[in-house]
Amino acid sequence: MAVSTPSSGYIDRPRPSGLADVIEVILDKGLVIDAYVRVSLIGIEILTIDARIVIASVDTYLRFAEAVGRLNLAEADDSQGLPELMESMTSGGAKSKTSGALDAVKEKITGGDDDDGDDDEKKTPSRSRRSSGSSSGSSSSRRRKSS
Amino acid sequence: MTDAEGNVYVYGVASAAERASLPDAGVAGAGVRIVEHDGLAAIVSDLDSGTLVAAREVRAHWRVIEAAAADATVLPVRFATVLAGDRAVVEQLLEPQADRLTELLRSLAGRVQLAVKGEYDEEALLREIVREAPAVKALRERVRTRPEAAAYYDRIRLGELVSGEIGRRRARDQQMALASFEGHAEASVANEPRSANGAFDLAFLVSRDKVDAFGAPVRALSETLGDRIRLRYLGPLPPYSFVDEQRAQGAPAWA
Numbered sequence: 001m002a003v004s005t006p007s008s009g010y011i012d013r014p015r016p017s018g019l020a021d022v023i024e025v026i027l028d029k030g031l032v033i034d035a036y037v038r039v040s041l042i043g044i045e046i047l048t049i050d051a052r053i054v055i056a057s058v059d060t061y062l063r064f065a066e067a068v069g070r071l072n073l074a075e076a077d078d079s080q081g082l083p084e085l086m087e088s089m090t091s092g093g094a095k096s097k098t099s100g101a102l103d104a105v106k107e108k109i110t111g112g113d114d115d116d117g118d119d120d121e122k123k124t125p126s127r128s129r130r131s132s133g134s135s136s137g138s139s140s141s142r143r144r145k146s147s
Numbered sequence: 148m149t150d151a152e153g154n155v156y157v158y159g160v161a162s163a164a165e166r167a168s169l170p171d172a173g174v175a176g177a178g179v180r181i182v183e184h185d186g187l188a189a190i191v192s193d194l195d196s197g198t199l200v201a202a203r204e205v206r207a208h209w210r211v212i213e214a215a216a217a218d219a220t221v222l223p224v225r226f227a228t229v230l231a232g233d234r235a236v237v238e239q240l241l242e243p244q245a246d247r248l249t250e251l252l253r254s255l256a257g258r259v260q261l262a263v264k265g266e267y268d269e270e271a272l273l274r275e276i277v278r279e280a281p282a283v284k285a286l287r288e289r290v291r292t293r294p295e296a297a298a299y300y301d302r303i304r305l306g307e308l309v310s311g312e313i314g315r316r317r318a319r320d321q322q323m324a325l326a327s328f329e330g331h332a333e334a335s336v337a338n339e340p341r342s343a344n345g346a347f348d349l350a351f352l353v354s355r356d357k358v359d360a361f362g363a364p365v366r367a368l369s370e371t372l373g374d375r376i377r378l379r380y381l382g383p384l385p386p387y388s389f390v391d392e393q394r395a396q397g398a399p400a401w402a
Binding site for chain 1: 160196198209225229230231262274302309381
């Protein structure tokens with residue numbers, strides 16, 4: 001889906017074609033009804049891949065270590081007072097490979113993006129296992145504001 | 148009330164008076180209709196099949212919710228919720244939860260959800276961490292001067308330290324971002340960011356007529372954050388993050 005910067009004043013709408021955003025919005029939120037019929041959902045585990053599994057793994061640690069090691073910090077010893085240089089370096093640097101792991105996850109999530117390309121998804125029993133015990137919602141914090 | 152034989156897929160609940168607009172087709176290509184009871188309108192489709200292809204139906208589900216919520220206030224029901232016929236929709240949803248649903252519809256009437264998500268520029272973030280965390284900087288030097296295999300555990304430790312530093316910045320940035328919307332929304336929820344570079348994932352409840360005005364604090368925050376965190380601003384959405392207060396969030400309907 002298109003990504004817009006807020007400065008353009010345009011608000012993105014999640015589109016059915018932009019599956020990742022829609023999934024984030026609807027997958028584990030909404031009213032829960034106690035009694036319901038179980039239906040088999042094919043491919044649901046692909047949609048529920050939780051990027052945070054990746055975050056807390058040895059692979060991710062190694063990826064971070066590699067990314068940190070690759071940084072060119074020639075100027076870092078006297079980094080005070082060099083914000084401009086830092087800025088030009090970060091904006092000028094090619095998009096590093098370090099986002100690879102994340103991209104891979106996104107690709108998996110959006111894998112069946114064309115409406116008929118869902119056939120490659122694995123069958124799941126109706127009682128699908130969540131890939132991790134962590135559900136994003138349960139860790140969310142909430143607060144009310146008096147407007 | 149027609150008593151349908153088969154199962155019924157439930158998208159959401161609206162006030163019957165609002166006449167939510169419905170698309171022609173919903174999940175599994177089925178028509179979309181209303182089951183009405185006592186002023187409440189459940190938006191449903193008849194479901195012949197016991198099997199749904201998740202990726203396709205997530206889209207179909209969203210199309211229905213998006214159309215219905217365009218003008219009406221819709222309480223979204225969790226994805227893949229199926230009840231045993233129209234009677235079950237009334238007896239297991241509309242009737243027993245009438246008070247709660249009516250109260251939610253009343254309190255959310257005329258309001259939509261707006262989402263503001265922040266994503267770190269990874270390279271800038273890592274530079275900042277090396278600059279500000281002496282332990283990371285020291286371990287980085289150590290790892291760099293040793294053969295890759297010999298430094299294996301140091302590299303893991305380095306990555307772990309970096310992860311921890313990212314977590315601390317995430318907490319700080321989330322709090323700062325949330326505070327910058329003080330007074331602009333009626334309620335807010337901070338969700339855990341899902342992506343590795345996610346800084347924050349905020350949901351705000353905003354009155355429909357204040358949606359345009361909400362762009363101002365978003366722009367202000369965007370300017371404050373500069374290149375360090377890229378903002379994405381999504382909406383308007385049905386009030387997904389504001390309907391299940393009494394529930395533990397996160398339990399999927401299909402589990």
